[in-house]
Amino acid sequence: MYRFHKLDKMTSTRCAVCKYFRRRCPPDCIFAPYFLNDNPQRFICVHRFYGASNIGKMLEEMPVQLRADAVDSLYYEAKCRIQDPVYGCVGIITSLHRQIQIAQSQLAKAQAEISFLDANFVGFEPTPSLSESLVQQNGFEQGLDDPFSTWFY
Amino acid sequence: MASSSNSPCAACKFLRRKCQPECVFAPYFPPDQPQKFANVHKVFGASNVTKLLNELHPHQREDAVNSLAYEADMRLRDPVYGCVGVISLLQHQLRQLQMDLTYAKSELSKYQNHNLSGSTAQGFIVAAAAAATATHHQTVGNNLISCCGGGVSRDHLYHHHPQLFSSRDQHASVIRAFDVNNNYDTTAGVLAMNISAGGIGHPQFQTPRAGGNDDLPTTIDPS
Numbered sequence: 001m002y003r004f005h006k007l008d009k010m011t012s013t014r015c016a017v018c019k020y021f022r023r024r025c026p027p028d029c030i031f032a033p034y035f036l037n038d039n040p041q042r043f044i045c046v047h048r049f050y051g052a053s054n055i056g057k058m059l060e061e062m063p064v065q066l067r068a069d070a071v072d073s074l075y076y077e078a079k080c081r082i083q084d085p086v087y088g089c090v091g092i093i094t095s096l097h098r099q100i101q102i103a104q105s106q107l108a109k110a111q112a113e114i115s116f117l118d119a120n121f122v123g124f125e126p127t128p129s130l131s132e133s134l135v136q137q138n139g140f141e142q143g144l145d146d147p148f149s150t151w152f153y
Numbered sequence: 154m155a156s157s158s159n160s161p162c163a164a165c166k167f168l169r170r171k172c173q174p175e176c177v178f179a180p181y182f183p184p185d186q187p188q189k190f191a192n193v194h195k196v197f198g199a200s201n202v203t204k205l206l207n208e209l210h211p212h213q214r215e216d217a218v219n220s221l222a223y224e225a226d227m228r229l230r231d232p233v234y235g236c237v238g239v240i241s242l243l244q245h246q247l248r249q250l251q252m253d254l255t256y257a258k259s260e261l262s263k264y265q266n267h268n269l270s271g272s273t274a275q276g277f278i279v280a281a282a283a284a285a286t287a288t289h290h291q292t293v294g295n296n297l298i299s300c301c302g303g304g305v306s307r308d309h310l311y312h313h314h315p316q317l318f319s320s321r322d323q324h325a326s327v328i329r330a331f332d333v334n335n336n337y338d339t340t341a342g343v344l345a346m347n348i349s350a351g352g353i354g355h356p357q358f359q360t361p362r363a364g365g366n367d368d369l370p371t372t373i374d375p376s
Binding site for chain 1: 195197200205216221243246
């Protein structure tokens, strides 16, 4: 009876990773804070693409206070890859790039119209410095490159 | 694309093994790009990549490898956020642009609603639109971010726009938006766009998106 109680205690305190690998979960288990045993799917998802050993190495190489975010982002990317096995979250990035290009194009066109109307529409007072304010706002920061134009080898 | 029969592919060279004729990595990791495989292996591991490729059709594998290479590169540059950091930055950028666009459209509507004779107002609006179209490309070149090949590194952004990187909440919101709705939640309408493989931003892709259907679903059911 004591033996079963001891096993129950060990089982109930194991993290999802140690439970998956059917091993004892040490007190200093690097995975335990981020893969709770009430959510086994989270680890299964991340393990599928990265592997437990790679995840462990990544976590060891970063400060403790950043590990939760790192695991969350790995989980997010893994879920994206499950939903889109070919492109993963890179599909989202490409889609956003495209959206940005379209919005920029529309904005530039609107700016050009406003500039024309400012210059030619006598008798109507637009918002002061509208053209200037938009141009200033649109001194765009250089953005991240589209993944497939620069990062691809 | 395939390595020659004499030289091993970058993967087999890295793993120090004989490159078999049917090597699954050989078409996608040529020997002259060793860093590509090194990065992918470091983040994902060769065996995980093999499993992933074996689950895909052969015509999808090149795109899959390239996207994995990109993700690995981003993860090595930003070990905490990886591609999620990129996504949150782009979302921020897009939101700013949409706000600017809304503001510009509201200003334009003031001209349209101004109390002039109908023909005068109409004439101005038509002329403005024509002028805008004529100068559109020049304005685009002068004012727009170069999304393709801007050549600015992430380090530049770190240095010049620290506020974009200081917000863990921003990155966390990307992840929460995904989890809460169980689907992608970038901005409204993003996923309704058609992405053509041969269009802007996909010069490296050989094939259309999976299934040959360029229409992205508005929501994605993970089940």
